Amino acid sequence: MDGSATAYGPLAQAVGLIKLMRPKQWIKxxxxxxxxxxxxxxxxxxxxxxxxxxxxxxxxxxxxxxxxxxxxxxxxxxxxxxxxxxxxxxxxxxxxxxxxxxxxxxxxxxxxxxxxxxxxxxxxxxxxxxxxxxxxxxxxxxxxxxxxxxxxxxxxxxxxxxxxxxxxSSWMFITTLCLALYLAAVKRRQELSQNGSESRGVLKKYSVALIDRYAEMSATGALLFYSMFVMSSRPELVITVPLVLFGLFRYWFVVEALDGGESPTDALLADWPLLLTVVLWVGLCGWVLWPAGG
Structure with a gap:
């Protein structure tokens, strides 16, 4: 099988090398x-x-x-x-x-x-x-x-x-951890529900119900700690909290109703309301944090 790469032309192999690096995942x-x-x-x-x-x-x-x-x-x-x-x-x-x-x-x-x-x-x-x-x-x-x-x-x-x-800020660290736990838990959930436990050995130790609880706990923590971070360090960003809440809701909708989420990157790029929410959050953060008189 290793030698089968010679059956492909140089251009195909160049594309394969780029694909091997998974540039789409760089968004993370x-x-x-x-x-x-x-x-x-x-x-x-x-x-x-x-x-x-x-x-x-x-x-x-x-x-x-x-x-x-x-x-x-x-x-x-x-x-x-x-x-x-x-x-x-x-x-x-x-x-x-x-x-x-x-x-x-x-x-x-x-x-x-x-x-x-x-x-x-x-x-x-x-x-x-x-x-x-x-x-x-x-x-x-x-x-x-x-x-x-x-x-x-x-x-x-x-x-x-x-x-x-x-x-x-410690709040930023814990917020990032909770958000990442949420995304990772959802990824495992979708792997288990879509492909079964045979697709990954560790999935045999999980159930969809258990991972759902992990995801819900992590999403709640992400929202809570982000809100506390904003109110303690950047109170002017409190107007971004509803966008974060909507983003969490929308992502779970993509997972539950549209059967996405196995790849957070694919879920983000494929769902325009979710992508728009992220763009609006980035833009709003930039506008609010831009120095006065700049």
Whole structure:
């Protein structure tokens, strides 16, 4: 199967290498920019540059973790009804050798990133280590698997703070954790309800009802802690709370009624009311936090 990649032309393999990095998932790395927005530093060109450098480095790191995961799961993915066709390694579009070379290039870029943003790369190193542990061990442990995914988002926010050398509110950390737990729980719920427990070993330890309770608890926590963060640190942002509440409601509607949510990125990009809500929230935050007289 590894040699079947030679059956595809150079253009197809180039597309496969890009697909292997899952660029559509880079939208998750926008969490790196949260400290830039809430610290009010987005009018400072140096701060914006540092924040986007951190986000690019996180995109590289997240792509590397996806490649490691796909290489580890290649045999399982080949037996999966969907992944056997959509994953470049499992489908034979990309060889393991090509994936390994791409992985080494991405790691080399991260090492080069040390000379640009050493504090950020230290956080990224923790993220890479966490995801290696997830790929080989932690994703098979119930509850731990969901928290591991969520901690990855917290590390993104922390990397953004390190890039700007600014403190991050404890409220922001706990809000990010709860929101990420909500998204991770919904992902597991949809995997279980759509594909059954055979699609992922850890799903045999869950039930839809149990994961629903996890998701509801996490969504409630995200809303509560975001509201407390706004009222304690940025009271002018209280007008964004209804948008957050609507977004949580809409996302659950997409999950329950439209059968989405297995991929939060796909759910966001496919549902225009949800996407519009996020755009409005970003725009409103920028407008409210823009310095007076600027």
């Amino acid at each position: 790395n926008a969490f790196v920019l949260a400290p830039l927005a809430f610290s009010g530093s987005f009018r400072n060109l140096d701060a914006v540059t540092h924040a986007f450098e951190a986000m690019v480095l996180f995109c590289i790191a997240s792509s590397a973790t996806y490649i490691v995961n796909d290489m580890h799961d290649i045999d399982h993915d080949r037996r999966h009804p969907t992944k056997s066709r959509t994953r470049p390694l499992a489908s034979g579009l990309i060889s393991v050798r090509s994936a390994t070379l791409l992985l080494l290039c991405l790691y080399a870029l991260l090492i080069c990133g040390w000379f640009i943003a050493p504090k950020v790369v230290l956080v990224i190193a923790a993220y890479v280590a966490l995801n290696l542990a997830y790929t080989f061990v932690l994703k098979h442990q119930p509850v731990v698997d969901i928290f591991t995914i969520a901690i990855g988002f917290v590390l993104r926010v922390y990397a953004g703070a390190m890039a700007l050398d600014v403190p991050v």
